[in-house]
Amino acid sequence: MWDLEYDVVVVGSGFAGLATALEAHEGGATVIVLEKMHAPGGNSSISGGLVAAAASPLQEELGIVDSPELLAKDMFKAGQDMNHHDLVKIVAEQSTDALRWTIEKLGVEYKPCLNILGGHSVARTYNTANASGSGIIRPMLQACRKNNIQIRMKAMLSEIVRKPNGRVEGVVIKDGYLFPSGKSGTPLRIRARRGVVLATGGYSRDIAFRTIQNPILNEKIESTNQPGATAEGLVAALKIGATPIQLAHIQLGPWASSDEAGFGVGSMFSMLAGFPYGILVDARTGKRFVNELSDRRLRVDAMLKKKRFSIAITDSSGVRFASTLNKCLKRGVVRQYETIEQLAIENNIKLDNLLVTIERYNRSVSLGHDMDFGKPLQKDLQAIETPPFYAIRLTPKVHHCMGGVQIDREGRVLDIETHEPIPGLFAAGEVTGGIHGASRLGSVAITDCLVFGRIAGRNAANEPF
Amino acid sequence: MKQEEQCCQQRVGKSYYEVIFLNTNNLILIVGDDGVIVEANPKAYKVFQEQKLVGRFFGELLDLDSNILQIIKERYPFDQQHEIDVRIGNESLIFKMNVSPLLGDSNLTAGVIAILNDLTPEVDNRVLIESEMMCHVQEKAHLDKMLEMIFLSVGEGILLVDEDREIVRANSQASEIFGILEQKLCGEELEYLTDGEGMQILNGLFNSLVEGEKQQAEITGHYSNGHQFPIAVTVTRVDFRKRKFWPIIVRDITEQKEYEIKLQYEMKRSEEMNVTLSNVLKSIEKDRREREQQVKNKVKQSLLPSLQKMTKTNDLEIRSTYRELIAQQLIELTSGFESRLDAGLLKLTGTEIAICRVIQAGRSGKEICELMNLAFETLQTHRKNIRKKLGLRGRKVNLQAYLAGKNCDV
Structure with a gap:
């Protein structure tokens, strides 16, 4: 029935996916990370490496008064209050925790100054020393290597396997997939004893999908994303009954x-x-x-x-x-x-x-x-x-998808019919929706990915089987 | 004052250019000192279709940020060309505007006359030229795409490095080799992909290569997760627009290296095998000599003494025993020199075996007692037991002669 078997199967190797993998490993689970492209890191590795953290050590040093409540308030303002409050609260409250984790656990280096980005009421944004997300992705990949967490490249998710009892038990992938050829790759069935974590990112480069959601965003509008930012992961989740949320909210970078x-x-x-x-x-x-x-x-x-x-x-x-x-x-x-x-x-x-x-x-x-x-x-x-x-x-270029699958506070994906968590399915990062509402504030995406990636990783490792 | 009266006065005052006013393609607006339009020509009415013009604020009509004429005069000085944007309905038009002071009746001295020239067609033309430019750009992009395809379809990794040691282009194979997406790899410093030594080698190549020359080297590559692996690089130099570029063809030679190591191991092993074989041959030769020696010794030590003893005695029984012994010794000599174990010897105790060995070596009883620290009586008991176990009791066979043909290495 299954070709491979792990406790936790993580789909996607960006900030959210790697944070998940590291936490799940820490929780004692056997983990595999699947990445459809030929190199790891996705959009995260090409991003600007800007991380928002409320009430951070640097803010204290510079005498900037900030709080998770203020960050949440800024997020609601930009998001036109379409944000799901409980999720925003978690991101804001754990923002500095996540930042510390990257410094203390991963050894990420940041510049010694803070930036103010559009829509934030105070300067609260850290920037990696190399002004790139690769400044976080590299240490994450190194940590995976040290912990023997396998990252399988050219492994494209084609199906999430959900049993009649409602539980997600694994995935089917196309192994040896050559982006973007739909014909490439051979099927491989991977069992996830405890959980599948979807961290497949957004669909800014999926012109067909994004144009359906928002016809203005046709092929004439460029994107800041890497070519692999397409919707298959999201679609696979929707197929097995995940709840879609605010898919038309697609952000352009000015x-x-x-x-x-x-x-x-x-x-x-x-x-x-x-x-x-x-x-x-x-x-x-x-x-x-x-x-x-x-x-x-x-x-x-x-x-x-x-x-x-x-x-x-x-x-x-x-x-x-x-x-x-x-x-x-x-x-x-x-x-x-x-x-x-x-x-x-x-x-x-x-x-x-x-x-x-x-x-x-x-x-x-x-x-x-x-x-x-x-x-x-x-x-x-x-x-x-x-x-x-x-x-x-x-x-302006298409930059970020605020919409995605709905998750609860524990990073569990919710079923469209029952509104209950789908057992064995988690999600984190840009593939989820509802956190940023109508518009995401700059530098909150990395925070979101780290916070919910870690939550999903911990919970997936503890999921009973 | 009523507007119609104003208009009449106006007309009388400037009748000499009435024709122009009515027929010009420019828009003419006459504005009072309060910033309100008092007169507009038919063209103006045509452009601002269905809109009331007289009585409206001039500033508001033209989107000039202010309705106060004094401010407008400051912002748009007299007798200069100003380009302004005006939204009319859903359309946006661009005008060249010339503002002049209006001299005439007292209540209009502070007013102005604005002549607007519709520039929209010109701007549209500019847009057209821009779009034509875009076409050319697209054609070029098409060509680029073709080159791109070649670039991507090459089986090996390609990095294009400039004078700042920055990667300016990379194909997907290179991206795969180093575990960094192309979008990130382009713009990355070359030093990220190798170690200090590798960079030194590459810099050496960069500095020494002349245009078109090709050099190869093996250096260490760094994957994005910190893993290090051997890579083979082929570096060439291309000069383009007075700048130097170095295309580097990269090959991950981990497998090749592993194969090489395996091959080396195999070679070493087969060498060792050769050595072993010649050793074996040597030892066989040595064995052969040893055996010859053994045969010589046996003949000298066992056969000849037995023969001698046989010839010396006249006792028939003893002679026949020796004959049998010699026969057995001969058989053993010719049966491939296999030192077959004697069932009888296996019955012996450790001490008895030790005694046998010394007897075999031809030592006398006294010598044996000294050597083994035994009383002579004890030795005699051992001898008796040995003879018994070997089935020699009552037989007139010398123990030494019997043991000579036996293998006592039990």
Whole structure:
């Protein structure tokens, strides 16, 4: 009946999957991680490595007052209160725990400063030393290797096996799968004595699936994700009666560059410099049009209304935290100009308007509050006036799926008919829904993946069989 | 003041360009000092279709951020070209606007005349050019795609490294070898993929290679989970736009290495086998010599003494016993020199066996007593028991002669 047998079968090798695997192993379970691509890590490994933590050690050191309640409040605001409160509470309360776990257990290194991201009311975002999610994924993979947790590559989930008694007993995979060929791979049945944990991520690159959920997001809109971010894992769960939740809520990232593919190096530039220390301008009018630190959805909606591209502009003082600047300049994603005039001419922006815009913004900076869009101005913010000036042309790209399968506080997937947990099936990370509501705050995804990955891992290891 | 009266006054004052006002393709708006439009030409009415123009705020109509004429005048100085965006219904139009002071009747001195030129077609043209550009870009993208396909279908890993030792391109095989997705691998520093020594070797190659030259090396590769494995790299140099690039072809040679190690092991083993064989041959030769020696010894020590004794005696019975003994000794000599164990010997105790060995060696009774620290009487008892066990009791056979042909290594 079964070709292989483990206590816990984890599907997906990103933050959520690896956190699950490590915790389940710690709980004494035998674990296998399945990954359909030819290399581990998924989107997690290409992400920016930004981790939100409320009431964290660095916040205490820097005198920033924060609490899980405040993080939860920010999440509800961005999520338009469509978030499931009990799940948000868990993420917020365990955020600093999860962060500590990465430092103490995995040895992850973070920069010694905090970032403020759009929609957060305080600076609470850690960033890995290499400004990439790989700064967490690598230590996780090393820990798996040390603990002999096998990660099976090119292993694509094709079916979750649920018995008539309602229990999930294992999975069928296509072994030796070559993404994206549907014909590749041979069937292999893997029994999960205690539990299957779904950590298959989102479907930002699944154009067919995402267009069904939201027709606006057709093939013309790019994505920041790696090509493997498709919906099969989610679909397999729906097939055996998992509850879908808020699948149409798909987030676009407002910070991605139009001069490179995917997430690239420009996204981090915008997040760390362009938006917090610069202005976002409509190339056609030369005017600001939105609070650069508002929630992603508000920014994207405003950007999508513009006929030409949007451009983020900052100066030499604004790029001091932009760790990807050199790579951006090298690839022509960010351009450097000696004068605003030059910047305006080369980007075909009305110079007069741009000068007026910058002057007005600088006046806001000196006043300490944004007269036009209510952007929260940081204490260390300086006027845009010190050459060289930097500009990045932006286009919204599909970034994150807020929707997915419904889970309870224990990370168990809920049945669509009974609303009860499906025995033996857990989920964590982007494949789950309901935590972020209508819009996810930047840097909360990694926190979510770590928190619920660990919960699912612990509970799967303890599931009786 | 009533608007119609204003209009009349206006018309009288500027009748000389009435024709232009009515027929121009530009939009003309005359604005009073309160920022309210007092007059608009037919073109303006046409563009702002179904909209009331006279009496509306000029600033509001054109989306100018303010209705106060003074502010508008500051923002849009006289006799300059201004590009403005105006939303009309669902459409967005772009105008070139020229604002001039309106001189005339007292109540209008502070007013302005705005002439707007619809730029939308031009901008649309710009969009068209941009989309044409996009077509070219797409064509180029198509070509890139073709190259990409070749790049991806190569069986070995390919990394393209630039002068900063940064990986600028990587194919999926390389991604698989190092356990890092292509999206991440591109932009990664090369040093992440190997150790210090490997980097040194690669840097050496980068520095020494001339364009088009090819070099190979074996270095250590690092997988994303920290696992280290042997890789073979082939490095070449390509110069492109005054910059140097080094394509590196990478092959995971873990299996090859394992095979090599296995092969080495096999070779060593077969060498050892050869040595063993020659040793065996040598020992066989040695054995043969030993056996020859043994035969010589046996002939000298057993056969010849037995023969001598047989010739010396006249007692027939003794002669026949010796004849039998000699016969048996001869048979044993010729039966492949197998030292067959004698059933009788097996009955002996340890001490008796030890005594047999010494007798066999041709020692005298006295010598044996000294050697084994035995009283002569005890030795005699042992001898008696030995003879009994060997079935020699009552037979006139010398024990030494009997034992000479036996294997006493029980």
